[in-house]
Amino acid sequence: xxxxxxxxxxxxxxxxxxxxxxxxxxxxxxxxxxxxxxxxxxxxxxxxxxxxxxxxxxxxxxxxxxxxxxxxxxxxxxxxxxxxxxxxxxxxxxxxxxxxxxxxxxxxxxxxxxxxxxxxxxxxxxxxxxxxxxxxxxxxxxxxxxxxxxxxxxxxxxxxxxxxxxxxxxxxxxxxxxxxxxxxxxxxxxxxxxxxxxxxxxxxxxxxxxxxxxxxxxxxxxxxxxxxxxxxxxxxxxxxxxxxxxxxxxxxxxxxxxxxxxxxxxxxxxxxxxxxxxxxxxxxxxxxxxxxxxxxxxxxxxxxxxxxxxxxxxxxxxxxxxxxxxxxxxxxxxxxxxxxxxxxxxxxxxxxxxxxxxxxxxxxxxxxxxxxxxxxxxxxxx
Amino acid sequence: xxxxxxxxxxxxxxxxxxxxxxxxxxxxxxxxxxxxxxxxxxxxxxxxxxxxxxxxxxxxxxxxxxxxxxxxxxxxxxxxxxxxxxxxxxxxxxxxxxxxxxxxxxxxxxxxxxxxxxxxxxxxxxxxxxxxxxxxxxxxxxxxxxxxxxxxxxxxxxxxxxxxxxxxxxxxxxxxxxxxxxxxxxxxxxxxxxxxxxxxxxxxxxxxxxxxxxxxxxxxxxxxxxxxxxxxxxxxxxxxxxxxxxxxxxxxxxxxxxxxxxxxxxxxxxxxxxxxxxxxxxxxxxxxxxxxxxxx
Numbered sequence: 147x148x149x150x151x152x153x154x155x156x157x158x159x160x161x162x163x164x165x166x167x168x169x170x171x172x173x174x175x176x177x178x179x180x181x182x183x184x185x186x187x188x189x190x191x192x193x194x195x196x197x198x199x200x201x202x203x204x205x206x207x208x209x210x211x212x213x214x215x216x217x218x219x220x221x222x223x224x225x226x227x228x229x230x231x232x233x234x235x236x237x238x239x240x241x242x243x244x245x246x247x248x249x250x251x252x253x254x255x256x257x258x259x260x261x262x263x264x265x266x267x268x269x270x271x272x273x274x275x276x277x278x279x280x281x282x283x284x285x286x287x288x289x290x291x292x293x294x295x296x297x298x299x300x301x302x303x304x305x306x307x308x309x310x311x312x313x314x315x316x317x318x319x320x321x322x323x324x325x326x327x328x329x330x331x332x333x334x335x336x337x338x339x340x341x342x343x344x345x346x347x348x349x350x351x352x353x354x355x356x357x358x359x360x361x362x363x364x365x366x367x368x369x370x371x372x373x374x375x376x377x378x379x380x381x382x383x384x385x386x387x388x389x390x391x392x393x394x395x396x397x398x399x400x401x402x403x404x405x406x407x408x409x410x411x412x413x414x415x416x417x418x419x420x421x422x423x424x425x426x427x428x429x430x431x432x433x434x435x436x437x438x439x440x441x442x443x444x445x446x447x448x449x450x451x452x453x454x455x456x457x458x459x460x461x462x463x464x465x466x467x468x469x470x471x472x473x474x475x476x477x478x479x480x481x482x483x484x485x486x487x488x489x490x491x492x493x494x495x496x497x498x499x500x501x502x503x504x505x506x507x508x509x510x511x512x513x514x515x516x517x518x519x520x521x522x523x524x525x526x527x528x
Numbered sequence: 529x530x531x532x533x534x535x536x537x538x539x540x541x542x543x544x545x546x547x548x549x550x551x552x553x554x555x556x557x558x559x560x561x562x563x564x565x566x567x568x569x570x571x572x573x574x575x576x577x578x579x580x581x582x583x584x585x586x587x588x589x590x591x592x593x594x595x596x597x598x599x600x601x602x603x604x605x606x607x608x609x610x611x612x613x614x615x616x617x618x619x620x621x622x623x624x625x626x627x628x629x630x631x632x633x634x635x636x637x638x639x640x641x642x643x644x645x646x647x648x649x650x651x652x653x654x655x656x657x658x659x660x661x662x663x664x665x666x667x668x669x670x671x672x673x674x675x676x677x678x679x680x681x682x683x684x685x686x687x688x689x690x691x692x693x694x695x696x697x698x699x700x701x702x703x704x705x706x707x708x709x710x711x712x713x714x715x716x717x718x719x720x721x722x723x724x725x726x727x728x729x730x731x732x733x734x735x736x737x738x739x740x741x742x743x744x745x746x747x748x749x750x751x752x753x754x755x756x757x758x759x760x761x762x763x764x765x766x767x768x769x770x771x772x773x774x775x776x777x778x779x780x781x782x783x784x785x786x787x788x789x790x791x792x793x794x795x796x797x798x799x800x801x802x803x804x805x806x807x808x809x810x811x812x813x814x815x816x817x818x819x820x821x822x823x824x
Contacts, residue, residue: 184746187644317791344791348750350741351544353667354782355790357536375646375742382740385657387536388666407646407742411656 173216174209174243174476176467177236179257180271180460181249184223185347185374186318188401189249192445192457193271194219197246199448200464210471222248229253230260237264243476246463247271249456250373252319258285267482269466271459273397274323278505284482286505288462288495289455290420292320294510295397296327298418299369300335302515302526306392308366312341312359314352314380316372321347324371324396340364347374356383367391373398378408385411392416397513400455405518416526418513420455420495423523433492441494458494465493529786535665537782543671543740545778546678550733551755552762552770553685554726560702560765561715561722564623568607568631569730570752571638575600576731577743578638581647589652597731603634604727608720631748638745649738670739677736681729682771698722702765757801762813769813776812777801 178197181190201217209215218240220232229248236242237260244267248254251274258277261268261284270277273289303311313328315321321344332339341359345352359365368391370380377399384393393415400419405412421428425438441461445453467481469491474484488507491498496512515526551569558566580596587595611626612618618626651658653669660669689695700708701718709715734743741747758777762769777797784796804812 183639183644191644343789346791346794350747350750351540353543353671354537354540354785357533357540357665358785361530361533375744378646378742382656382668386659386666386668388659388661403645407648409650409656 172213172476174213174471175216175218175240176244176246176464177233177240177242178217178219178246178460179222179229179232179236179253180219180247181224181253182219182221184225186224186250188403188454189271189373189456189459190221190224190247192454193247193249193460194221195449196441196445196457196460197464199445200461203444204464204468210468210476213476218242222253224250224253226253226256230256233257233260233268237266242266243471243478244269244467244481246460246467250319251277251323254285254287255319258282261285265482266478267467267470267485269463269485271456271463272320274319275327276323281503281505286466286485286500286507288459288466288493288498288506290397290495290508290512291506292324292327292396293331294508294513295418296324296331297335297510298513298515299328299394299416300331300337302416303337303367303394304335306367308392309336310338310340310364310366312343312362312365312368313339314343314345314355314359314368314370314372316347316349316374316376317344318347318373320396320398321372328369328371345372345376347372347376349374349376350379351383352376352379353383353387356380356387356389360384360387360389365391367394369394369396371396371398375404375407377404378412381408381411381415397455400516400523402452402454402523405521405523412518412521414517414519416515416517419516419523420458420512421514422453422455422458422494423516424514424525427525433490433497434494437492438494455494462493462495462498466491466498532664533786535663536667537786538779539662539665539667539671541779541782542775543674543778544781545775546675547733547737547741547751547774548754548758548777549771549774550678550681550729551751552758552774553682553767554730555755555759556765556767556770557685557722557726557729559759561698561719562612562623564618564620564627565756565759566723566726567624567627567752567756568634568748569726569755570748570750571631571634572600572604572727572730572748573734573737573751574638574743574745574748575603575634575727576734577649577738577747578642578647578734578745579731580735581649581738581743582642584649589650593732593735596735597728600731600734601724601728604723604725605720607727608723612719612723613716631752635746635748642745644745646742646744647738648742649735651739652736668740670736674736674740677732681732682767685725685729685767694721757798761801761804761811763811766811766813769811773812 180194182194201215205214222229251272254270254272254277268285270287275291277287315325395417397419399417425442428435442453470481470484474480486500489499496508498507500507516523517526554569580592583592659666697713698718701715758774762773781797
């Protein structure tokens, strides 16, 4: 009987030691609402995979301030309705300290008010400027502003002596916001939009509309603004129609999959994008070089697929949260305040400096003009 | 509108139209032998494209396409044997739910097998930027392939139904199932055959379309809706009508771009469809008497 008592005590004590760390250390719960599947999966897929990889990595190194991260990823399939219900679930039931995502601008806009009301920091992986302008105190975003992309494109057109253009955009939040920016900024650069068409995000062929804008002899260049496979379709249909005016695309084109989908038709497409695509071509002195090279090689080794700037958005969102939690602690309000104080933080999208009025933290220099040569992204030079 | 632009729109329209027509014919074949609408028809198209893309890694293009069509036909047969065959006197509603369920099942399976990425077959002739001049317009040679293959399929199908004994037996099932049974026709096998046939033509269409439209796991749904629209417009069960209605819808869509912004393309097509159905409830080419004999 005595033997049993000792054994019992020892076992109980050992059990307590085993269980103890899990009881005392509190997990930091972070939510993510991303379009892992569906038409915007080009964005959400790499974002989700990046988050999984990073969380594994951070937790292996002991988490943040000694607390493990628990990442809850929800697949919105790109639908704003699902994004809303998942965000509410994460905020109210899972009690997360912050939310990463959504992947698309339309979804983010439908979450803006929810994040504000629940006083939960939201770091969006979508690009539209309206997300942070007007600024909402709990809503941040990591991708570069559309207006920077539009300005970059127009600068390049001016250099090429292009004055009359056609604009194509998809009927998504990203497409609409881009079209608005283009229309607004064009006069500043002396550029006139003579044709403008909006297509459905699931469109599979654009040959009819290409025929229509091609018939307008004034058009000197085409700008396409979308994140869908339509980007490759536009390129193919233009070249098949025997039309060889320059084709500009938005930063949404920054995924090698679109180049593959467009094949030879992708050659010569000009677009602005973050430096991730040309990480290895950057000079060693560039502040982003180390971050970019490490992220790209980690991602590509783990998932055996090309890293994209979209996955980079996920990286930046989590690393910024990591920095904010380190600085202020795992609390919604403290994270928000700490995020606004982040300065000169090198991420994959650029070097972030947030403030109370700037919740994007990037400047126009976060973009570089690129083109496609022999099926690869290279810096664009005239 | 210049002649060149007219031809350009016309070809775009015929391309869309032939795809819609093929999907609609798939609907019709099954409808004729079973009286049900197979809502998984669009998924056959997707499967054809996806399987051929995968097979292309191991074999030349023509072989990959033939094999992909074969595999999709087997899937069609399997679906019929597993889900439909053992049902005794199923109600229309039950069949609708079953086929919608099958379509979701195939779509999710495709998502797990091939992932969410967009793939496509290479162009049969030339590449993404090859163009052919026709009457002053410039189109991709693949467009000619799509139109050609779809025309061939329609011709072969009408030959099959018109001249072969199996084709005639299938038509007998369509005309009167009880009478067909009394004549010694195995109607159950005919139903299986109809699934095999429509899976096959769907898959072949999926292969020739893939270079133009690309293939993604959820391609099928949109196509099924368009194909269903066309099948109704042409008169359910009437394959000639489906071809005419498909081309009509495709051409209307293409030309609508010249008048209204592209964003209204779908709305225009559907509005015209509604209008036609108000005037002719049995479709453009369907007859009222025939429709009266069908279950729905």
